[in-house]
Amino acid sequence: MYNLYLPYEVSFDVESQTYCCTGLDRDQEIFGTGSGVTLELAEQRLREAVFESLISDASDCNDYTPCLYRTPKGDNYLMFSAVELLPIRIRLARAARRLKQAEVAERMGISQQAYSKLERSGANPTFALLSRLETALQQEILQLA
Amino acid sequence: MGSASWTGQELRAIGEAQGWVDAGPGGKHPIRMQKTGMRTVPIRAKIQNRNEAQDVLKQMKIPKTHWPENLK
Numbered sequence: 001m002y003n004l005y006l007p008y009e010v011s012f013d014v015e016s017q018t019y020c021c022t023g024l025d026r027d028q029e030i031f032g033t034g035s036g037v038t039l040e041l042a043e044q045r046l047r048e049a050v051f052e053s054l055i056s057d058a059s060d061c062n063d064y065t066p067c068l069y070r071t072p073k074g075d076n077y078l079m080f081s082a083v084e085l086l087p088i089r090i091r092l093a094r095a096a097r098r099l100k101q102a103e104v105a106e107r108m109g110i111s112q113q114a115y116s117k118l119e120r121s122g123a124n125p126t127f128a129l130l131s132r133l134e135t136a137l138q139q140e141i142l143q144l145a
Numbered sequence: 146m147g148s149a150s151w152t153g154q155e156l157r158a159i160g161e162a163q164g165w166v167d168a169g170p171g172g173k174h175p176i177r178m179q180k181t182g183m184r185t186v187p188i189r190a191k192i193q194n195r196n197e198a199q200d201v202l203k204q205m206k207i208p209k210t211h212w213p214e215n216l217k
């Protein structure tokens with residue numbers, strides 16, 4: 001299990017009186033942007049944008065987590081904890097096996113609605129549930145995370 | 146576009162003209178622009194400032210010649 005980090009640049013727009021956080025990947029390409037009237041809000045929106053990008057691309061088996069850093073970089077950076085990244089790891093594993101959510105849910109013995117929560121931001125599954133998921137997908141999710 | 150106000154819909158239209166497709170809402174983003182070989186670019190309904198608008202266009206690799214005049 002490991003965390004990932006995304007450095008970002010901060011700018012302040014005088015006209016709108018808002019902050020903008022611009023995420024930068026390992027190639028110094030822009031990865032996500034977020035703005036708000038406070039720096040904290042701008043950071044939060046950057047975090048939401050990066051997560052949404054990663055989880056969307058995971059549906060197509062595209063793993064862009066290697067675009068983030070394994071260690072903190074610069075003075076300003078977002079940390080994505082291993083737990084935060086779990087939904088992305090889970091979706092990548094399911095997509096790689098070309099399984100639908102309902103199929104995995106059935107293998108786990110839970111409802112599709114309950115399963116879908118595992119692939120959403122903020123998911124915090126128990127060890128027991130993760131164990132059933134690993135059995136259903138025949139993959140060690142925790143090791144990947 | 147107004148002098149200092151942009152919407153996600155306006156940026157979506159620019160992206161679509163360059164081959165991007167809106168995959169629909171996801172999370173807190175009503176628009177998710179996708180193109181083969183590129184990372185998904187989520188766009189909020191209301192763009193807060195010039196930098197955010199420029200960041201979205203840069204992520205979609207939109208040439209500056211296709212940017213609105215008030216963003217160049």
